[in-house]
Amino acid sequence: MSALEAARAWRDQDPDAETRAELDALIDAAAGGDAGARQEIDERFASRLAFGTAGLRGALGAGPTRMNRVLVAQAAAGLAGYLRAQADDVPAVVIGYDGRRNSEVFARDSAEILAGAGLRALLLPRPLPTPVLAFAVRHLGADAGVMVTASHNPPGDNGYKVYLGGADGGSQIVSPADAGIAARIERVAAGDIRDLPRSDRYEIAPETVVDAYVAATAAVSPAPPGASGLRWAYTALHGVGWETFARVLDRAGYPTPVTVDAQLHPDAAFPTVAFPNPEEPGTLDLAFALAQSADAELVIAHDPDADRLAVAMPDGAGGFRALTGNQIGLLLGWRAARLAAASGAADATLACSLVSSPGLAAVAARYGLGFHATLTGFKWISRTPGLVYGFEEALGYLVNPDTVRDKDGLSAAVAVLGLVAEARGAGRSLTDLLDEFDRTFGVFASGQVSVRLADTAAVATLMAALRAQHPAAVGDVPVDRVDDLLDGLDGLPPGDVLRLWLTDGSRVLVRPSGTEPKLKLYLDVRAETADAASARLASLTAGARALLDAL
Numbered sequence: 117m118s119a120l121e122a123a124r125a126w127r128d129q130d131p132d133a134e135t136r137a138e139l140d141a142l143i144d145a146a147a148g149g150d151a152g153a154r155q156e157i158d159e160r161f162a163s164r165l166a167f168g169t170a171g172l173r174g175a176l177g178a179g180p181t182r183m184n185r186v187l188v189a190q191a192a193a194g195l196a197g198y199l200r201a202q203a204d205d206v207p208a209v210v211i212g213y214d215g216r217r218n219s220e221v222f223a224r225d226s227a228e229i230l231a232g233a234g235l236r237a238l239l240l241p242r243p244l245p246t247p248v249l250a251f252a253v254r255h256l257g258a259d260a261g262v263m264v265t266a267s268h269n270p271p272g273d274n275g276y277k278v279y280l281g282g283a284d285g286g287s288q289i290v291s292p293a294d295a296g297i298a299a300r301i302e303r304v305a306a307g308d309i310r311d312l313p314r315s316d317r318y319e320i321a322p323e324t325v326v327d328a329y330v331a332a333t334a335a336v337s338p339a340p341p342g343a344s345g346l347r348w349a350y351t352a353l354h355g356v357g358w359e360t361f362a363r364v365l366d367r368a369g370y371p372t373p374v375t376v377d378a379q380l381h382p383d384a385a386f387p388t389v390a391f392p393n394p395e396e397p398g399t400l401d402l403a404f405a406l407a408q409s410a411d412a413e414l415v416i417a418h419d420p421d422a423d424r425l426a427v428a429m430p431d432g433a434g435g436f437r438a439l440t441g442n443q444i445g446l447l448l449g450w451r452a453a454r455l456a457a458a459s460g461a462a463d464a465t466l467a468c469s470l471v472s473s474p475g476l477a478a479v480a481a482r483y484g485l486g487f488h489a490t491l492t493g494f495k496w497i498s499r500t501p502g503l504v505y506g507f508e509e510a511l512g513y514l515v516n517p518d519t520v521r522d523k524d525g526l527s528a529a530v531a532v533l534g535l536v537a538e539a540r541g542a543g544r545s546l547t548d549l550l551d552e553f554d555r556t557f558g559v560f561a562s563g564q565v566s567v568r569l570a571d572t573a574a575v576a577t578l579m580a581a582l583r584a585q586h587p588a589a590v591g592d593v594p595v596d597r598v599d600d601l602l603d604g605l606d607g608l609p610p611g612d613v614l615r616l617w618l619t620d621g622s623r624v625l626v627r628p629s630g631t632e633p634k635l636k637l638y639l640d641v642r643a644e645t646a647d648a649a650s651a652r653l654a655s656l657t658a659g660a661r662a663l664l665d666a667l
Contacts, residue, residue, distance in 0.1 A: 120147070123142065123179065124143060126178070127178070130178065130186050132186075135184045138177065159181070160179035160181050163180070165182070165187060167191060168298070169291065169493070171276045172187065172191060173274070173276070183266075183275065185221065188225055188226060188264075189229055191276055194299075194304050195297055196235055197233070197300040197303070198297045199235065201300075206235060207236070207259040208237075208238065209237050211264070213240070215243045215354075215355060215356050216273075217272075219384075222276065224239065228315060232312065232314040233312075237319065238252075238319045238320070240326075241320050244326065245421055247423055248360060250279060251286075251332070253279050254520070255325060258281045259280070259282060261279035261281070267419060267423065267424070268420060268424065271386045284499075286521040286522075287499055287522065288498075288522065290496070290499070329519075334364050334368035335368075337530045338369055339534070342541025343540070345371070346370070346371050346537060347371075347412045348413060349374050349376070351376040351380070351400070351402065351415075351418075352420075353389060353392050354379050355422060356421060358381065373412075376402045382420075392419065394426035403417055407428070407436055416529050418526070423522065423525050425444065425513060425528045425532070427439045427532055429545075429546045443550065444511070445472060446473060446475045446560065448505065448528065449479050449480075449505055450479050451515075451534075453480065456483070456504045463486060463502040465480075465487065465488055465503055466485055466486070466488075467489070468497065469489070469492045471509060472508050475560035475642075477489075478560075486502055488503075492630065494508070494521075494522045496609075513525075536549075559649040560641075561641050561652070563653050563656070563657050564637065565637045565639065565664065566635060569633045575634065586614075587663055589659070590656060590663055591655055593620050594618065595617070595619075598615065622641045623640045624660060639660055641656060
């Protein structure tokens with residue numbers, strides 16, 4: 117079948133008027149001799165979005181390389197087939213969705229197809245944070261969960277994440293489940309989605325699911341006396357975090373923040389930010405301005421699906437500065453270690469991704485706890501035996517693994533508020549907590565250098581070049597050894613990661629982004645003083661940039 121024939125077949129089965137019209141325009145232009153339209157069709161139908169451990173994620177649009185109702189229907193039917201083959205009884209699947217464009221449409225399509233395949237499908241009652249869906253999988257004892265979200269991706273994207281219950285405990289899928297589901301999707305894709313049975317006899321999950329999540333999250337850190345009078349600012353970045361977070365705050369007893377009202381409620385256009393990722397420069401500018409005018413002590417921000425948390429504090433010069441994911445992660449790890457040690461928890465373990473700060477290992481060692489480094493992603497972190505806390509530097513934290521097996525920006529925010537309030541009660545600040553950590557464990561400084569490329573193929577080419585010729589040095593510091601995780605290492609499953617150990621003890625990890633066409637270098641140094649760590653990191657950063665420029 118030619119690409120043009122494939123485009124016509126896709127259009128004919130597409131239930132969405134907008135993407136049908138998009139394809140019609142391309143098909144008509146290509147048939148009329150428009151070379152650009154023909155090339156566009158060839159590119160869109162040369163492959164398809166691959167279903168992997170992160171599910172599906174991509175730009176909205178027509179065709180198999182875009183997120184649309186045909187692709188989602190195929191994914192839902194493939195998941196249904198996989199679950200039916202694995203289960204003895206009727207599988208149950210809970211489905212959630214955020215406030216992005218087409219999220220509710222994709223979620224309802226999935227519910228209808230899952231129900232039509234004979235599964236018990238439960239749709240969450242409205243747009244809700246991703247952590248609520250992850251919680252619901254465990255709370256309802258579901259066999260699987262689906263979350264329609266593209267998290268902090270650009271406004272034109274959407275995605276489809278899958279969780280497994282049972283022995284997987286409500287974590288995101290890992291191999292071989294991803295391959296099993298992908299194979300089922302391919303079978304469905306060989307046919308026509310109009311032949312898939314659908315049913316409107318799916319259930320709307322009860323409000324008690326959200327109530328239970330709110331109660332469990334508020335219990336992470338009820339407000340101590342020092343919370344009284346706390347002045348802080350909050351933004352949801354046009355996402356779905358605020359409604360649920362406000363309920364958590366009320367139940368836990370924290371004062372209501374001043375809010376960035378222009379960003380407080382879901383808006384799929386994300387009109388006030390260029391990129392709805394709290395790590396991106398400028399994204400928190402409105403929150404910083406509000407915090408300054410309100411004389412706030414703290415800024416808290418969630419990404420659009422509220423699974424990530426950003427924290428900022430006064431910079432001492434009248435403005436605010438955002439903490440890094442590693443800074444927040446280490447403070448929360450220290451909190452978890454103290455709690456675990458106080459409770460006498462046996463086999464308690466702290467975990468983080470390989471690219472996150474090695475400072476968490478130092479915390480675990482001081483408190484006699486286990487430590488585990490995993491491949492990137494909470495699908496790996498959440499599976500750590502004995503886990504009491506996990507984090508990754510990309511603003512992801514898991515502080516309550518008994519109830520949620522994924523990163524959770526809401527529970528992490530409550531834990532941060534608890535730390536700040538406890539410090540206030542003792543006449544101290546967040547700055548004091550960070551300084552105390554450095555005095556106790558040494559100064560760990562981290563940085564990141566990345567390059568955005570045209571597509572993932574270009575990223576793969578750069579990774580191949582680094583594997584073919586390992587760098588002899590990064591800047592002026594020689595490389596002592598290189599670990600290639602492509603075939604697995606030290607009990608870790610295979611991963612597309614290179615780890616460079618430098619002769620001064622510094623570390624550089626190189627990996628492709630899991631969601632964008634980027635190559636990322638993660639830099640970590642340790643020193644006795646902040647000035648020494650800063651100087652060492654600056655030198656390493658310059659060396660890493662030069663390394664990328666030379667590729």
